[in-house]
Amino acid sequence: MTEDILINVTPFETRVALVALGAIQELHIERSIQRGHVGNIYLGRVVRVLPGMQSAFIDIGLERAAFMHIADLRENRIERSANTNPTPIEKLLFEGQSLMVQVIKDPLGTKGARLSSQISIAGRMLVYLPHDPHIGISQKIGSEAERQALRERLQTLVPADEKGGFIVRTQAEGASDEEILADLAYLKKLWANVQAAARTLPASSMLHQDLTLAQRVLRDMVTPMTNQILVDSRSTCAELTTWAQTYTPSVSERIRHYSGERALFDTANIEDEIVRALARRVDLKSGGYLVIDQTEALTTVDVNTGGFVGGRNFDDTIFKTNLEAAQAIARQLRLRNLGGIIILDFIDMEDLEHREAVLAELKKALAHDRTRMTVNGFTQLGLVEMTRKRTRDSLAHQLCEPCPTCQSRGNVRTNRSICYEILREILREARQFNPKEFRILASQGVVDLFLEEESQHLAMLGDFVGKQISLEVSSGYTQEQYDIVLT
Numbered sequence: 001m002t003e004d005i006l007i008n009v010t011p012f013e014t015r016v017a018l019v020a021l022g023a024i025q026e027l028h029i030e031r032s033i034q035r036g037h038v039g040n041i042y043l044g045r046v047v048r049v050l051p052g053m054q055s056a057f058i059d060i061g062l063e064r065a066a067f068m069h070i071a072d073l074r075e076n077r078i079e080r081s082a083n084t085n086p087t088p089i090e091k092l093l094f095e096g097q098s099l100m101v102q103v104i105k106d107p108l109g110t111k112g113a114r115l116s117s118q119i120s121i122a123g124r125m126l127v128y129l130p131h132d133p134h135i136g137i138s139q140k141i142g143s144e145a146e147r148q149a150l151r152e153r154l155q156t157l158v159p160a161d162e163k164g165g166f167i168v169r170t171q172a173e174g175a176s177d178e179e180i181l182a183d184l185a186y187l188k189k190l191w192a193n194v195q196a197a198a199r200t201l202p203a204s205s206m207l208h209q210d211l212t213l214a215q216r217v218l219r220d221m222v223t224p225m226t227n228q229i230l231v232d233s234r235s236t237c238a239e240l241t242t243w244a245q246t247y248t249p250s251v252s253e254r255i256r257h258y259s260g261e262r263a264l265f266d267t268a269n270i271e272d273e274i275v276r277a278l279a280r281r282v283d284l285k286s287g288g289y290l291v292i293d294q295t296e297a298l299t300t301v302d303v304n305t306g307g308f309v310g311g312r313n314f315d316d317t318i319f320k321t322n323l324e325a326a327q328a329i330a331r332q333l334r335l336r337n338l339g340g341i342i343i344l345d346f347i348d349m350e351d352l353e354h355r356e357a358v359l360a361e362l363k364k365a366l367a368h369d370r371t372r373m374t375v376n377g378f379t380q381l382g383l384v385e386m387t388r389k390r391t392r393d394s395l396a397h398q399l400c401e402p403c404p405t406c407q408s409r410g411n412v413r414t415n416r417s418i419c420y421e422i423l424r425e426i427l428r429e430a431r432q433f434n435p436k437e438f439r440i441l442a443s444q445g446v447v448d449l450f451l452e453e454e455s456q457h458l459a460m461l462g463d464f465v466g467k468q469i470s471l472e473v474s475s476g477y478t479q480e481q482y483d484i485v486l487t
Contacts, residue, residue, distance in 0.1 A: 002227040007214055007240075008264050009233035014213045017270050018221060024273045025368070026221075026334045029398055030213035037062070037103040037113055038391050039122070039210030041194055044115065045203035046097040051090045057112070058101060061204040064112040068101065072116035074131055098203045100194075106392050109296070120167075121187050121194075121208075124219050124248045125180050126154075127167040128187035136167040146173065157181055164191075174224070179249070186247060218244050220370070222251050229255045232264040277335050277395055284328055288321040292332060294396060298341035301329055305347060315354070318347045322358045330365030339371070339390025348382050359384065405478045412479050415445040419454050422446070422482055423461055430465040435486035437468045442482040447473045 001020055008015040011032070018026040030036065042060035049056045057065040070076050070089040079086050093099070105114035121128045135154055137147040150168045157180055158166065172180060190208065197207040211219060214236060222229065229251070231237040237257040244252035258264050265271050276282070282290040287307035293300045303325040305317060329344060344362075349355050355378055362384070363375055373388040402408040413421075426438050440450070450458050450471055462469045474483075 001225060003223070003225050004227050004268075005217060005221060005229045006258075006264050006268065006270070007217065007229065007231045007233075007236070009214070009231065009236045014236075015265070016213060016217050016221075017265065017268065019268050019270075022268075023331070024268060024270050024335060025331060027270075027274065027277070027337075027395060028213055028217075029395075035212075036106050036210075036392055038106055039103065040206055041100065041102045041119060041121075041208040043198050043201060043203055043205050043207055044099050044101045046093050046095055046099060049090050049093050049095060051088065054089045056089060056093050058099065058115055059204050060101065060103075060113070060115070061206065062107070062113060064107060066101070066103070066113040066115045067111070068115040068117070072104070072114070072118065074117045077118060100198055100207070104391065108390070108393060108397070119194075121190050122169075122219065123183040123187045125169055125172040125175050125183040126187060127169060128164060128184075128191060129166065130164040130191050132165045133163055134165040136165070138168060138170050140170050141168075141173065153177075154180070157184065171223075183247070214240055215243055218248050218251050218255075222248070222254070226251075226254060230258040230264060231255065232258045234259075273335070274395075274399075277332070278400060282328060282332060284321070284324050286321060286324055288325065290325060290328060290332070292336070292338075294336075294338065294394060298343055299338050300343045300345065301332075302345045303347050315349070315351060318349055319351070319354045319358070322346045322349065322354070323361050326358055326362040327365045330362065330369065333366075333388060334369050334371075336395045337392065338394055339388045342386045342388060344384040344386065346382070346384065405480065415443075415449045415479065416454070418442070418446050418480060418482060419449050419457075422484065423457060425484055426461060426465065426469065429484065429486065430467065433486055435467065437470060437487045438465075439470045439472060439485040439487060440482065441472050441474045441477065441485060443477045443479050444473050444475070445479060446482065447471050 003018055003020040003025075006017045006019060008017075013029060013031040016026075016028040017024050044058040044060045044066065047057050047059045047065055054070040056068050058068055060066050070086070070092075073089065073092060075092055076086050076089075099117060100119065101115040101117050102119050103113045104116045107113050118132065119130055121130075135151050135158075137150055141147050141150070150172060154166060154168055154172075157177060166184075194208045197205070201207065210216070214231075217229070218240060229240075231240060234257055237255060241252050241255050244255060260267065280291055280293065282292065284290070284306070287305075289304055289306045291302040291304065293302075303322060305321050325346065332338070333342070346358060349358070359375075359377060366373060366375065369388075371389050373386060375386040376384065378384055403410075406412045422440055422442065426440075429438070440447070442450075458469060474481075
């Protein structure tokens with residue numbers, strides 16, 4: 001399965017789409033005004049230690065203090081690996097202390113960034129761990145023989161006096177010794193620059209900023225299956241080519257400048273796909289559909305047969321719908337960048353073989369996802385529980401904001417509900433005040449209802465309070481907004 005990577009560049013944002021099988025599989029957006037912080041290294045200052053939570057808040061110069069749990073402290077990890085009793089966080093950190101930290105999760109909602117003192121610097125072939133002297137192999141390299149061969153090969157390339165460690169990435173499988181050594185030298189140079197900055201800059205300063213989105217694409221997303229990388233900005237294309245020739249020479253020949261008359265994203269209908277990726281409902285080709293709801297705690301995906309009746313019997317229809325849904329769910333998780341706890345509600349299947357087949361299809365489809373995840377089997381309620389690592393905002397959180405009309409509830413009260421609330425409010429105010437008239441300012445729909453179906457109730461209330469009640473449409477009011485003016 002070959003892939004194309006499309007990079008759309010404007011002065012205000014960069015968008016990257018990974019296209020495979022004729023459809024967009026991943027979308028990444030980085031806006032110049034709100035560039036992500038994951039991977040950045042800071043010299044933080046401890047502002048508060050919370051023994052009860054075994055956590056600390058650390059100032060790294062962002063709008064909100066960042067958060068670090070004891071599990072992300074390097075000293076704690078060393079103690080756990082040695083099977084010794086962990087030292088409480090209040091004995092490791094104190095207020096005012098300077099500490100080198102790295103952002104592992106961007107700020108999400110009201111939460112500050114998540115930090116770790118276990119520094120890691122990613123290259124094309126390797127990840128450098130300056131404080132962790134061991135050699136690890138990417139879990140995506142399944143062959144044990146290949147893993148051992150890569151470990152032994154790297155051990156011969158790493159200098160004997162090296163105090164840090166490395167994780168071998170999947171891109172190193174077909175790399176030459178010269179490419180690995182070049183990556184190693186690049187990482188060591190970056191770490192030396194970080195150390196030099198830490199000696200001179202004050203607390204709450206940034207020591208190292210991760211690559212731009214376009215550069216991270218060349219480092220992280222390009223695989224042997226990548227056919228071409230199209231960039232619609234001539235200057236960015238030249239910059240990426242120069243960067244690739246230095247750090248990822250094998251990628252540079254696949255970078256091409258797109259100069260077609262149509263917009264780059266229009267060639268693959270990506271703009272329409274983005275609109276569909278923000279909707280709750282995802283239609284399946286068979287006629288079934290998914291309903292995706294994202295909440296603060298978790299994301300739920302509900303599978304429905306909809307108009308699909310193509311199976312030989314009811315069980316066969318359910319099975320085919322769930323198989324198609326498994327593939328669609330895997331794609332939607334990547335496209336929408338959904339993370340955290342995810343609950344999948346497939347249509348109930350009585351046949352155990354059908355359940356196992358659907359679960360296998362889901363895991364197969366998820367294998368293309370570069371993000372770390374875990375998938376559990378069906379629970380007693382027939383739900384599939386899974387987790388997907390969350391480091392950046394989802395697509396919806398990047399492109400949307402809470403609705404000011406419904407206050408993020410997802411629905412609004414009916415015009416009739418608002419009418420009755422207004423009637424009750426007038427009755428309350430009539431007991432406290434003695435105006436000449438009550439004037440109702442409301443939306444067109446509420447006023448129309450008062451003039452038609454609710455006119456009798458409005459007249460009865462006017463007779464009861466002994467005051468005139470007038471109506472006025474306020475075009476700027478939403479359905480739930482109203483005012484009662486006493487004159």
